[in-house]
Amino acid sequence: MQSRRRWRLGPGPVFAWEWLTGSRRWQLYAGRVLFGMVLLLSIWAVWERFAGRVMDLSVLGQLGTSLYVSYALTQLGLVCLVTPAVTSGAICQEKARGSLLHLLTTDLSDAEIVFGKLLARLVPVGMLLATGVPVLMICGLLGGLDPNAVLGAVAVTAGTALLCCSGALMISVWARKPHGALMGAYFALTMWLLLVPAGEIVALFGLSLMGGPGGQPSWLPVLFLLFEPGARLSLGMPPSWLAPLHPFWMVLAPYSAPGTVTLADQLRFLGLSALGSGVMALVSVRSLRRVYLGQLGRPRKATKYLRLPQFGRRKPEQGLGGRGWLPGPSLDANPVLWREWHRNAPSLPQRILWHIFVITSVVLYLPLIVDAAMPGRPMLSEWLLGVANGFTVTYGLLLLSVSSSTSMSEERARGSLDILMSTPLPTSKIVWGKWWGAYRGVLFLALMPAAVAVLLGVKNLKVLEPTLTIGLILSQGAILTSLGVLLATRIEKQGRAVGLSVAAFGALSFGWPLLVVVMGLGTGPRQRGLEALLLQAPWYGSHRLLDPMVEWTSYRSYGWRYDNAAEILTWGAIWLVLNTMLAALLVARTLSGFNRHLGRMDENPDYAGRATVVLESGPDLPLPQGPTTLAPSAARQT
Structure with a gap:
């Protein structure tokens, strides 16, 4: 029997559909404009600080350094916040709508589905990165900006975006709900960003047992090392071997610790990020069909391990009338809160x-x-x-x-x-x-x-x-x-x-x-x-x-x-x-x-009172003329 699947050249129909529908939404262009406005606002804030000073060579150098730091931190921070939120629901939302099963029954391969969704989310991020480069290059005419540092910052930010998008997509393949996928993506990103500060804390804690480096007190603010690579050099300590893995360190090092990071090192970071992104994308391709078919139609198994503390929750054998060991909301007072408190288990x-x-x-x-x-x-x-x-x-x-x-x-x-x-x-x-x-x-x-x-x-x-x-x-x-x-x-x-x-x-x-x-x-x-x-x-x-x-x-x-x-x-x-x-x-x-x-109608107190009379007095009284509530589908039909 001949296989239904065939090789296609290009990004595939999934990318074409995602990009076609995404390009017609005004939110894409509004987000791009907002991103550029945030970058311009950060640059304007730096310029306001230097506006009243005499622009000699030293002041222009300080201006260029401040512009670069503001631009690099703003751009990298926005990428770290936005890319997991954009990508983590790529597969989970298809699972929730049931459309992923329809995709798997077509002649589309798993690679076309995964890479199509990944590319459709990487292209807008790449456009965002290209938005701020011309603005910063124009500011470089004033002096104090190293073009290699600017290109290196773009390379490091692009590598970070690749890792964030691919990691969030891989988590989305394994997660059941977008909520869990997004939390997992941000948790992985947080652990990555805290890797270098955690190593520095351990290193300085060991040095504190010996009286501190160079006679310095051991209570130095270690988290400052996250944004200031030159802090280690000021303490007489060499750069950490974990530093090349940290995007903020790689972006700020050309000005904070000159000579420790070059453009070649930043391009190497981009290459390693692309390699890691490809590995995670291949894992997503290999596990997409197997994981989804394993989750399809199977409810989540209850487990007694790693349960959250029972803050007022009732155990299943206690029923609705049982009480937990701490007070909780009442079912009669607010059923919605009671359900959120007792039944929505993570x-x-x-x-x-x-x-x-x-x-x-x-x-x-x-x-x-x-x-x-x-x-x-x-x-x-x-x-x-x-x-x-x-x-x-x-x-x-x-x-x-x-x-x-x-x-x-x-x-x-x-x-x-x-x-x-x-x-x-x-x-x-x-x-x-x-x-x-x-x-x-x-x-x-x-x-x-x-x-x-x-x-x-x-x-x-x-x-x-x-x-x-x-x-x-x-x-x-x-x-x-x-x-x-x-x-x-x-x-x-x-x-x-x-x-x-x-x-x-x-x-x-x-x-x-x-x-x-x-x-x-x-x-x-x-x-x-x-x-x-x-x-x-x-x-x-x-x-x-x-x-x-x-x-x-x-x-x-x-x-x-x-x-x-x-x-x-x-x-x-x-x-x-x-x-x-x-x-x-x-x-x-x-x-x-x-x-x-x-699509819900406003509550009418007259209807509520007449409904109460019907319940108390029997079926002989007339029913209220009209519903008190309508679901969105019924409201649209009306």
Whole structure:
């Protein structure tokens, strides 16, 4: 029997279809314009800092260096945030819609399906990279920019995009839901970016046992090495052998550590990235059909391993009336929240990711809690508090930005949201049930930072600093939760909603601090004022208010103090109020537009009262004339 499959030249029909449909969407061009505007904004911020100075050769050199650093960090950071969100749902969304089975029954080969989807997502990323090169080259006419460094930065960023896209696509082949694929992609990316800082922490910890390198104190801020390759050289230490594997190190080394990285090294990074991307793509091709046919029609097996703590959850043998060992929401008060709390169990890969996150947080916080709880014992250092709070809050909010938007968008894709909207439940209970179901993750990730803040407050007899720190973490989580639910309500496509939610997290965590730092580098009152603006960044605001208490307990022999503590506390209270107001505004927008965007009729109190009379008095009374709710399909037919 002759095979139905035949060889085709070119990218294949899958790429042609994906690119044809994608090129007709306005979001593609809007994203490209937005990417260019962000790059121009970063360049403008650098120019504003040098606008009033005399442009001699030294100042022009500093201007070129600042332009390059701002451009490289902005471009590489956006690529790391956007590419997993764009690619992780490539296969999972086809699984959810059932169209992947149709593709596998055609004469298309597995390679055409995988490489077609991969190329369709790499081409827009390549266009984004080509957007910023002419702008930076024009700025190079002022001097201070090395063309080889610019080309090397583009090569490293392109290699990073290849690895992110191929890795996210491979995870999408094995994952069952886009939610799990996206979380797995960001977890793998985070582990890759933390590889070099983790090695540096281990190295400096060993040096601290010997008194530190070159007589320097052992409490140096090690995470600074992530963005400053020259920090090792300033300590008299050679570059780490892990450094060529880190994209940020390879991009910033031409200016931060001249002579350690050349254009050939950056092109070698691109070649190795292309090789790794090809290997992951081949793994995806070989496993696509086997994995999907194995998952098709087979429900996810329940496992007793790696279960999350039963925070108020009822065991199956307890039924609806049983109680967990911690209080949980009531079924009568809000059935949607009860279902989110008890029945939406995460998959095994998601449980693995959460357990790794919990274990890492416990390892980071355990020495801090021990030092803060024992009187008279000095804290390890200020930077360890920043590392622990920064990692826990930032990575936890990243997971929250994913889960808050997928909680409702997955139900829209499955059609179960239509069933929920056809019930007599009011819209407010549906929205608040989804909101609290996603926001409970914030309460979980804020547990360890709150414990350290409370212990430091008790030790130093302070109340305002711990309260504002905990409030900032909770309010920032409320903003991301409210925005994720709003995007899932307004945007039908799940990948687009998740991508915008993650982009909002990136803007809050990295875009805002980068803009503030670029505009505020220098000395004087301007820098002190801009430092207060940095409190809105989760990785900075989660520990900045506690730093004076850490220094009081550990650095009293050095005589270090903060002279702007009152100003920082005032700004912390201002940010707390603004975050709360913004979160409330987003929830109000969700409630006001939920029925209109999802095709549900507004609740009529007259119908609700007449339906109650029918239930209480019997079938003789007339039924209400008209439905109280309509699913989107019924609303369209009407």
